Amino acid sequence: MSNWDILWDERAQFWSGFLSTLEIFGLSIVGAFVIGCSLLYLLEGSRKRLTMPLRIFIDAMRMLPFLILAYLLYYGLPSVGIRLDAWWSGVGALAVYHGAYFAEIFRGSRLTFPPGQIEAAKAHGFTKGKMFFRLILPQVIMQTRPLLGNQLIYALKDTAFLVIITVSELTAAANSLSSTYFIPTEAFIVVIGFYWAISVTMEIIIKQCGRFSAKRGFDNV
Amino acid sequence: MNTSAWQMLLEGAWTTVWISAVSIAIGVVAGLVIALIRLARIPIVDQLLVLYISVARATPLVTLALFIFLSAPDLGLDLNRSVAGILALTLNTTAFNAEIWRSAFRNFSREQSEAAMATGMTPWITFRRIMLPQMVITSLPGLVNEMSFLIKGSPAIAVIGIVDLTRVTNRISAVTYEPLPPILVAGALYMAIIGCLVWLQRLAERRANRLAM
Numbered sequence: 001m002s003n004w005d006i007l008w009d010e011r012a013q014f015w016s017g018f019l020s021t022l023e024i025f026g027l028s029i030v031g032a033f034v035i036g037c038s039l040l041y042l043l044e045g046s047r048k049r050l051t052m053p054l055r056i057f058i059d060a061m062r063m064l065p066f067l068i069l070a071y072l073l074y075y076g077l078p079s080v081g082i083r084l085d086a087w088w089s090g091v092g093a094l095a096v097y098h099g100a101y102f103a104e105i106f107r108g109s110r111l112t113f114p115p116g117q118i119e120a121a122k123a124h125g126f127t128k129g130k131m132f133f134r135l136i137l138p139q140v141i142m143q144t145r146p147l148l149g150n151q152l153i154y155a156l157k158d159t160a161f162l163v164i165i166t167v168s169e170l171t172a173a174a175n176s177l178s179s180t181y182f183i184p185t186e187a188f189i190v191v192i193g194f195y196w197a198i199s200v201t202m203e204i205i206i207k208q209c210g211r212f213s214a215k216r217g218f219d220n221v
Numbered sequence: 222m223n224t225s226a227w228q229m230l231l232e233g234a235w236t237t238v239w240i241s242a243v244s245i246a247i248g249v250v251a252g253l254v255i256a257l258i259r260l261a262r263i264p265i266v267d268q269l270l271v272l273y274i275s276v277a278r279a280t281p282l283v284t285l286a287l288f289i290f291l292s293a294p295d296l297g298l299d300l301n302r303s304v305a306g307i308l309a310l311t312l313n314t315t316a317f318n319a320e321i322w323r324s325a326f327r328n329f330s331r332e333q334s335e336a337a338m339a340t341g342m343t344p345w346i347t348f349r350r351i352m353l354p355q356m357v358i359t360s361l362p363g364l365v366n367e368m369s370f371l372i373k374g375s376p377a378i379a380v381i382g383i384v385d386l387t388r389v390t391n392r393i394s395a396v397t398y399e400p401l402p403p404i405l406v407a408g409a410l411y412m413a414i415i416g417c418l419v420w421l422q423r424l425a426e427r428r429a430n431r432l433a434m
Binding site for chain 2: 066
C-alpha cells in the first residue's frame with residue numbers, strides 16, 4: 001500500500017479536520033467582523049473618553065502575537081474563574097484579535113471619508129445609528145475590500161496556531177496521521193493543499209465582491 | 222514570579238529574538254533575489270516562483286514548521302530544531318518580501334532607469350547604484366511590517382519543540398501552577414520587542430529623509 005493509499009483510507013480524519021477549521025474560521029471571522037464594526041461605531045467620536053482606551057486596546061492587539069492572546073484565554077482565564085474549553089477560547093481569541101485588526105483597517109478608511117456626506121445626512125435628519133449603519137459602514141467596508149481580504153487570509157493562517165492549545169483542526173489531523181503512519185511528507189502536503197485551496201477560494205470570493213461593489217457604484221465615491 | 226521564572230522568560234525572549242533576527246535577515250535578501258529573478262522573466266522558473274509565493278503565503282507557519290521538521294529526515298537532511306524553525310520562518314517571509322520588492326520595482330520611476338541607460342550604465346550598475354538605495358527606502362515600511370508579522374508569527378516554532386517566549390510560559394506555569402503572570406509578562410516582552418523594531422524603523426526613516434529623497 002503506497003503512502004497516498006493510506007492517506008486516502010484515512011480521508012475521514014482529514015475531512016473532519018477540514019470542517020473543524022472551516023467552522024472555527026467562519027465563526028471567528030463573523031465575530032471579528034461584528035467586533036470590528038462595533039469598535040468603529042464606538043470610535044465615531046461622540047464619547048471622547050472612550051476613544052483613548054479603545055485605541056490602546058487596538059494597538060495592543062496589533063503588537064501582540066495571536067498565540068499569547070489564545071494562551072491568555074485558555075490558560076490564563078481559569079485563574080480568574082472563567083473556564084473556556086479549547087475550541088471556544090480559540091474562536092474567542094481569533095474573533096477579538098482580528099476584530100481589532102478589522103477596526104484598525106476600518107478606522108484608516110473612515111479618516112478619509114468625505115465629510116460632506118455626513119453633513120448632508122445630518123441635514124436630512126439621519127440619526128447617528130442610521131447614518132453609521134446605512135451610510136458609513138457600507139462604503140468603508142467596500143473601500144477596504146483588498147485589505148479585508150488579506151486580513152481574512154491571516155485569520156485562516158492563525159487558525160493553525162490553535163493546534164498548540166490542543167484544538168483538533170486540520171494541522172492537528174495531519175500531525176496525528178503523520179505520527180500514526182510515519183508519513184509526514186504526504187500528510188502535510190495534503191494539508192497545505194487544503195489551506196491553499198481555501199485561500200484561493202477566498203480570493204475569488206473577494207474578487208466577486210469587487211464586481212458587486214463596482215455594479216452598485218461604491219467605487220465611484 | 223521568582224528569579225528563575227524571570228530568567229527563563231528572558232532566555233525565551235532571547236531565543237525568539239535571535240531566531241527571528243536570522244530569519245528576517247535571510248528573508249529580506251532572499252526576497253530581493255527572488256524579485257530580481259522574477260524580473261528576468263525566465264519561462265519555467267517564473268511559473269515555479271509564482272506557485273511557491275502563492276503556496277507559501279497561504280500556508281500557516283505552524284503547518285510549515287511541522288512539515289519541514291518532520292519531513293526533513295525523509296529527504297535525507299538532518300536538521301536540528303532551530304535550523305528547521307529558521308527555515309520555516311524564512312520560507313514564509315521570503316514569499317511576502319518577494320512581493321514587496323516586486324511592487325517596489327514596478328513603482329520605480331522609469332525616467333531614472335532610462336536616464337541611466339542613456340548615460341551608458343549597465344543594468345547591474347543601474348540596479349546597484351540607482352535603484353537599490355531608493356527602493357530600500359520606499360519599501361522600508363512594508364518590509365518592517367512584514368518583520369513584525371514574522372515576530373508575531375514566531376510562536377509557531379514552539380510546535381516543533383523550540384522553547385521560545387510563548388512556550389516558556391507553559392514551562393513556568395508547570396512549576397508554579399500560576400499561568401497568568403508569566404503570560405502577561407511574555408505579552409509585555411513581545412510588545413517591547415516589536416516596539417524596538419518600530420523605533421528602529423523610525424530611526425532608519427529619519428536617516429533616509431536626511432538624504433532628501
